[in-house]
Amino acid sequence: MYWNQKYECMPREELLALQLERLKNTVEKCFYNVPHYRKAFQEIGFEPGDLNSLQDLAKLPFTYKTDLRDNYPYGMFAVPLSEVVRIHSSSGTTGKPTVVGYTRSDINTWAELMARALVTAGVTKNDVIQNAYGYGLFTGGLGVHYGAERLGASVIPISGGNTKRQVMIMKDYGTTVLTCTPSYALNISEVIEEMGLTQDDFQLKVGIFGAEPWSDNMRKEIEQKLGIIALDIYGLSEIIGPGVAIECPSKTGLHIFEDHFIPEIIDPDTGEVLPYGSTGELVFTSLTKEALPMIRYRTRDIASLTLEECSCGRTHLKMKRVSGRTDDMLIIRGVNVFPSQIESVLLEIGQTEPHYQIVVDRIGTLDTVEVLVEVSASFFSDQIRQLEVLEAKIREAIESTLGISVKVRLVEPKTIERSEGKAKRVIDKRKLD
Amino acid sequence: MKVKQISVFLENKTGRLAAVTNALGSNQINIRALSIADTSDFGILRLIVDQPDKAYEILKAKDFTVSVTDVIGVEMPDQPGGLAKVLSELEEAKINIEYLYAFLGRGERGALVVFRVEDIDSAIEKLAKSGLNVLKGEEIYKM
Numbered sequence: 001m002y003w004n005q006k007y008e009c010m011p012r013e014e015l016l017a018l019q020l021e022r023l024k025n026t027v028e029k030c031f032y033n034v035p036h037y038r039k040a041f042q043e044i045g046f047e048p049g050d051l052n053s054l055q056d057l058a059k060l061p062f063t064y065k066t067d068l069r070d071n072y073p074y075g076m077f078a079v080p081l082s083e084v085v086r087i088h089s090s091s092g093t094t095g096k097p098t099v100v101g102y103t104r105s106d107i108n109t110w111a112e113l114m115a116r117a118l119v120t121a122g123v124t125k126n127d128v129i130q131n132a133y134g135y136g137l138f139t140g141g142l143g144v145h146y147g148a149e150r151l152g153a154s155v156i157p158i159s160g161g162n163t164k165r166q167v168m169i170m171k172d173y174g175t176t177v178l179t180c181t182p183s184y185a186l187n188i189s190e191v192i193e194e195m196g197l198t199q200d201d202f203q204l205k206v207g208i209f210g211a212e213p214w215s216d217n218m219r220k221e222i223e224q225k226l227g228i229i230a231l232d233i234y235g236l237s238e239i240i241g242p243g244v245a246i247e248c249p250s251k252t253g254l255h256i257f258e259d260h261f262i263p264e265i266i267d268p269d270t271g272e273v274l275p276y277g278s279t280g281e282l283v284f285t286s287l288t289k290e291a292l293p294m295i296r297y298r299t300r301d302i303a304s305l306t307l308e309e310c311s312c313g314r315t316h317l318k319m320k321r322v323s324g325r326t327d328d329m330l331i332i333r334g335v336n337v338f339p340s341q342i343e344s345v346l347l348e349i350g351q352t353e354p355h356y357q358i359v360v361d362r363i364g365t366l367d368t369v370e371v372l373v374e375v376s377a378s379f380f381s382d383q384i385r386q387l388e389v390l391e392a393k394i395r396e397a398i399e400s401t402l403g404i405s406v407k408v409r410l411v412e413p414k415t416i417e418r419s420e421g422k423a424k425r426v427i428d429k430r431k432l433d
Numbered sequence: 434m435k436v437k438q439i440s441v442f443l444e445n446k447t448g449r450l451a452a453v454t455n456a457l458g459s460n461q462i463n464i465r466a467l468s469i470a471d472t473s474d475f476g477i478l479r480l481i482v483d484q485p486d487k488a489y490e491i492l493k494a495k496d497f498t499v500s501v502t503d504v505i506g507v508e509m510p511d512q513p514g515g516l517a518k519v520l521s522e523l524e525e526a527k528i529n530i531e532y533l534y535a536f537l538g539r540g541e542r543g544a545l546v547v548f549r550v551e552d553i554d555s556a557i558e559k560l561a562k563s564g565l566n567v568l569k570g571e572e573i574y575k576m
Contacts, residue, residue, distance in 0.1 A: 375442050375498050382440035382502040382549065383531065384470045384477055409474050412444050414496050 001124070003116040003151070007259045008314045015315060019262055020054050022287035027051050027060070030293050033078040036071055037295060057262065057285060058273050062296045068098040068238065077101050079291050088237050089137045100139075100237045101291040107146065109288055113257055114147020114243035120314070121208050121231045122249050123177050125152035128203075130170055132180035132188075133211065135159040139241030140211055144179050147243060153177070160184060163191045171201050178207045182214040182222060182230075186354060187418050189225035199227035208233050210242060213301075213322050213340050217347030219251075221354055232321055238297055239284045245319055250311050253318030260288050263319065264296070265305050268326050279304045281326055282319065300326040302338075330360060330426065332367045337402050339425040342371060345397045351379040351390055355416045362430040369406040371398060374413045434557045435503040436547065436570045437485035441478040442498035445471065453478060456495050462488050465573060466547060468534035479534070481506075481547060483574045504549045505557060506573045508566040511543040519546055519565060526559035539576055 002008050010018070028048040030037035040061045041047070050056065068076055077084065079101075086102040102110065123129065129148045133140030141159055148155035156173060158166060160180065166188060169175070178185065185207055192198075204226055210233035222230045234254050235242035244261055245254035256263050261284050265274045268281040282301045286294045301322045310318065324338035331337070339358055346356055353374035361368050373394060375387070387410060395408040417424060443449045450469075457464065457480075465481040482488045485501065492499040509515040516535060523530065533548035545568070550556045560567050 377493075377498050377500075380440075380442055380498045380500050382438065382477060382479055382500060384472060387442075387475065387477075388472065410442075411475075412442060412449075412496075413498055415444070 001119055001122070002314075003119040004112070008116065008120075008255075008316065010259065010315055012315055015258060016054060018259060019287060022259075023054065023057065023262065023285065024048070024051055026285070026287055026289070026293045027295065029078050029290075030295055034076060034293070036067060036076060054262070057296070058264070060295055062271065062283065062298050063294055064298050065098060065238070065300075068100075069096045072096050073099040074101070077291055078293050079103055084291050086142075088139045088142075088241070090237065098238065103290040106240070106290050106292075109260065110143060110240050110243060111146040111150040113240065113260060114143055115150040116147075116257065117233060117243045117246040118144075118147055118151050118153070118177075118208070120246050120248050120255060120312070121177075121233075122206055122229070123148075123151065123153060123208075127153045127176045127206075128156065128174055129153050129177040129179060130156045130158055130166070130173075130175040132158055132160050132166060132178065132184060133242070139235070139237040143235065143241035143243060144208075163188055164195065167192050167195055167197065170204065171197065174203045176203050176205050178204060178226075178228070179233075180207075180209060181211045182209040182218055183212060185209055185222050185226065185230070186218070189222065190418075192226075202227075204228045206231065208246070210234055213324050213328075213338075215340050215344045215347065216321070217344050218354065221347060234319070234322065236299060236301075238292075239286060239294060239299075240289065244284070248310065248312040248314065252308075252310060253306060253320050255310070255312075255314050255316045255318055256305075258316045261286055263305060263317070265303070266298075268298075268300075276305050276307055276317070279320075279323070282322070302326060328426070330358070330428065332360060332369055332402075332404055337369075337404070341401050342398055343425075345401050346373060346394065349390075349394055349397060352376050352394070352410075353413060355418075356425070357416050358426045360426065360428045360430055367430065369404065371406055371408050372411050372416060373408060374416055375410045377413065434505070434561075434567050434569055435553060436481060436506045436568070436573050438502045438504045438547070438549070439480045439482060439485055439488050439492070440500050440502055441480070441492060443469075443476045443478055445474050445476060450478065452495075453492065453497065456491055456497075457482065457488055460487070460491050462491070465576060466534065466536040466545075468532075470532065481573060485570075485574070502549065503553050504547050505553060505560070506545055506547050506568040506570075507560065508538065508542060508568055509544050509546060511537065515544055516546060522560065522563045522565055523548075523556075526556070526563060528556045528559060542576065545573070 031048045084101040089097045089099045131144045135141030207228045207230040219230045231247040233246045235244040245256040264283040265280040274280045282299045282303045303322045304320045307317050355374045357372045359370040391408045463483045467480045509519045531549040535546040
């Protein structure tokens, strides 16, 4: 099933021609309407007329999150504020917030893309979508909402939090599709269990989860606990919000909507463009955005791209699941560590709850890592030895995956903070200045 | 002939043991015997109580990690050499003990020892043959 078959299944050659035409248009608008881009292009002696092929894109400078901050709040907009009908923004917990704007046409594009994403995941107008992404400045809630309405599905704008009420509504209103972060989906499954309910009490069939990195093992866990198909959705507010890419039910990667965005994978250190199949940092260029066009935006997300044919018939290339972010990456004793690696290990061992927290500290000059893991009732017995064996097993598995030594500490169930949005997986106590 | 023992996972933090005993106490559950095995980070509290099934449900409802294990309770004379006699019977029967703890009985009961073995059924059979008084669960719960 397609939402817009012409574009979703467009032959590659036609698609690339369309991209070039749209890219020329975007680059021109950036050059003439956004001082930041004009200056950046002029610094390398580039003028809009120099762009003659898609390969020329690699000559253009990158855009960073700091560019949005430096031009706070509206300096990166390519249209006057009078044309902007919506403003979203990041929370700004790591500095000045980043502000993104949408024209009426951008909102329309976004709704179209999000509707397309939902259909790609197998959602139809007959579905009841419980949208537990946060509504407000965060693009997740409203992004999914507009797409669901565009599709004609029944959307419940419940937003995040109040999990017991979520479960009650999910049951009573006959929710068939759940949209939220994967860690919140796990949280919901736990509350369902606590409330003494089972899969049979619900009509859920699909979950569309994103906004934080997760693993295939976590997918299996969620699918099994909720009795659904769990699919990965990708997006970021700087590019448009949710609806940049999504998995089809073949679960072989996320189709990037290439008629609106050009993805690249680069080496994050050298900036060099890497061939398909390589793992590196994902970079996006927008092709149809009016208010906030983006040229080669550095997402800090680590992924890879593949052109392999898909059984769903879509011709758009696929990205592999994001395996981490260059900025949630921990550097411990010189080793790069992604929290998702530790999560994978825990889910593979499967004898603990999937809730964990990584505490990094520095004692003297030595970085220490402690992984707190919740003991699972089903694997607990009366014997100390068995728990010690489990601790050792987890420790050895993490050490062999990460290549650094860690301490594992088993903790009582439900003592690690539950998330109602993004999970707080890492506590870094090191003072690294 | 089996005795139900309640085991509770406890993080090594102040107040955790009190939380368990408060939960049991406020539900009129009486503790017959207990022991704690610990490491630097966590411990396992092992309890014999008068109403093991109810205790299990209460602790579970309070989000403790709890399990029920079958153990063996043996009566022994409360006098020098009492425990030694039991242990040599076990040795002779080639029963390997995982752990044990002992406590004093009431009334005409002597001292009691509770122990956990790998293969409880064959252990009970061997002990019964040896002439030791293996107690039923109810006898210990009601003591």
